[in-house]
Amino acid sequence: MKRPWVDGNNVELLINGEEYYPRVFEAMSQARAEILLETFIIWDDKVGKQLQQTLIEAAQRGVRVEVAVDGYGTGDLPDTFVAAMTDAGVNFHAFDPQPRLIGMRTNLFRRLHRKIVVIDAERAFIGGINYSGDHLGDYGPMAKQDYAVEVTGPVVAQVHAASRRLMSPVLEPPSELRPVTEPTGNTTAVLVERDNRMHSTDIEVQYLEALRSAKHRIIVANAYFFPGYRLLRELRNAARRGVEVTLILQGQPDMWWVRALSRLLYNYLLRDGVRIHEYCQRPLHGKVALVDDEWCTVGSSNLDPLSLSLNLEANLFIRDRSFNQHLYEHLSSLSSEKCKPVTLERMIRGYWWRAPLIFACFHLIRQFPRIAGWLPAHRQRLRSLQPEVQPQGDLNEGNT
Structure with a gap:
């Protein structure tokens, strides 16, 4: 419920x-x-x-x-x-x-x-x-x-x-x-949790609903970005219908494999107009997003298999024009002054040999939560x- x-x-x-x-x-x-x-x-x-x-x-x-x-x-x-x-x-x-x-x-x-x-x-x-x-x-x-x-x-x-x-x-x-x-x-707000019982997809559903309703702008700043196909599709669909979609992702990651995995998705998004900026001043650990002039979220949930499928997470979802504008101005400054834009031309170099690797890695990592479920489950208790x-x-x- x-x-x-x-x-x-x-x-x-x-x-x-x-x-x-x-x-x-x-x-x-x-x-x-x-x-x-x-x-x-x-x-x-x-x-x-x-x-x-x-x-x-x-x-x-x-x-x-x-x-x-x-x-x-x-x-x-x-x-x-x-x-x-x-x-x-x-x-x-x-x-x-x-x-x-x-x-x-x-x-x-x-x-x-x-x-x-x-x-x-x-x-x-x-x-x-x-x-x-x-x-x-x-x-x-x-x-x-x-x-x-x-x-x-x-x-x-x-x-x-x-x-x-x-x-x-x-x-x-x-x-x-x-x-x-x-x-x-x-301010109008709601706390949304993700757990492994009754609320396994609640945070992802909030994102999907907001992306589908977007009319003119989306900004997602997320440290560990490797979402499922539904969320990727909604980002691409928003860009196709004229929404300005901007992703701020790690350019100086605290773990080398984070950027490597995220970059497997870049071609899919860039070719339909999604803008990708890599934040290079320091490791990005944020998990924030905004849509249009009112909707925002701040919380603990990354957009990766661990956060979306395994971990206990909590995000506050917010509807407030003033808060949205404040976050928009901050993220816009971050992307223009402290990020490097990623171009499609740069990403398609060598794509012919990377395409099979991208396909295999994407589907393997998307199945990771299910594979982890085969392992002996720890007792989830305090x-x-x-x-x-x-x-x-x-x-x-x-x-x-």
């Missing part, structure tokens, strides 16, 4: 860690009753330590603090880091923690990839930014370009319910905080951690 779009919200775009971390840490420091936090990654660096200290201080003043991390993405976090929080009263949970096999992590698929914070059931943060120093410009050339939103208003009730539902098996006692539902602005302190401990090796 789809969630309804709700009016009366205020949504503010936050670009990179420089804008995100001060706002989310300030909100946590002002929490009175409850903090629910979900993330894929926490590093034991200056950002992770600031998060740790902020959560400890909140727990010490009586705030209920529930943290859910992914057992793969945060698998290298030291036990000492976690113990400092749990000793202070923070409830720390890992999603599908698994032991290592010959030193390698085995819980590769079906990850908790959502990035959500809910403060006192009245303020929420949703996006793609983890708690690690590589989301700050001073990290160097590999600092990530990324986005999140800060939200107040009735839609926060949807975010709070989603986070509470994920954590319900480990919430003792269950959360009884009632969300604040008074209007705070003029495990509350009370780690034994070890100087070089591993989160998954603690005493749970």
Whole structure:
């Protein structure tokens, strides 16, 4: 069952860690009753330590603090880091923690990839930014370009319910905080999740509906771009009917194979008028898009097989002209000043020998989720951690 779009919200775009971390840490420091936090990654660096200290201080003043991390993405976090929080009263949970096999992590698929914070059931943060120093410009050339939103208003009730539902098996006692539902602005919004049960295609469906209705412009900025045929077809069809379709993709990827796979799709899109720009200033980690003058989305979902078919994801979908215009101006500046355009002439060089490779790779990768489904499934659950302190401990090796 789809969630309804709700009016009366205020949504503010936050670009990179420089804008995100001060706002989310300030909100946590002002929490009175409850903090629910979900993330894929926490590093034991200056950002992770600031998060740790902020959560400890909140727990010490009586705030209920529930943290859910992914057992793969945060698998290298030291036990000492976690113990400092749990000793202070923070409830720390890992999603599908698994032991290592010959030193390698085995819980590769079906990850908790959502990035959500809910403060006192009245303020929420949703996006793609983890708690690690590589989301700050001073990290160097590999600092990530990324986005999140800060939200107040009735839609926060949807975010709070989603986070509470994920954590319900480990919430003792269950959360009884009632969300604040008074209007705070003029934005219409809805939270859309992707899971492996009842909502396996919900985020993709929202994209498809928006692309089909597009009349004059589409901009998609996405870090890991390898969607299925339906989404590719709608992008191409939009360009064919005169919509200006622009893709901003990785030109300086954090993983070499990301650009290689995305480029397998370029010919298909370029020949029908889709514009492709590769962002080359730093690795692109964003997952944002806009259509026409009103529709936007910001969240954790990439447009690749992992996000669209395996991971737990969450995106906020937004209808607001002012927000749309702000995002449009930012992405237009990004594409014109910090990207390299990709031309069809450049992509068709050597196409005669690459065509069979493209065909084989596309269909193999599109079948990847099904292949992954043949592997032994990990138990998709949260495990509350009370780690034994070890100087070089591993989160998954603690005493749970």
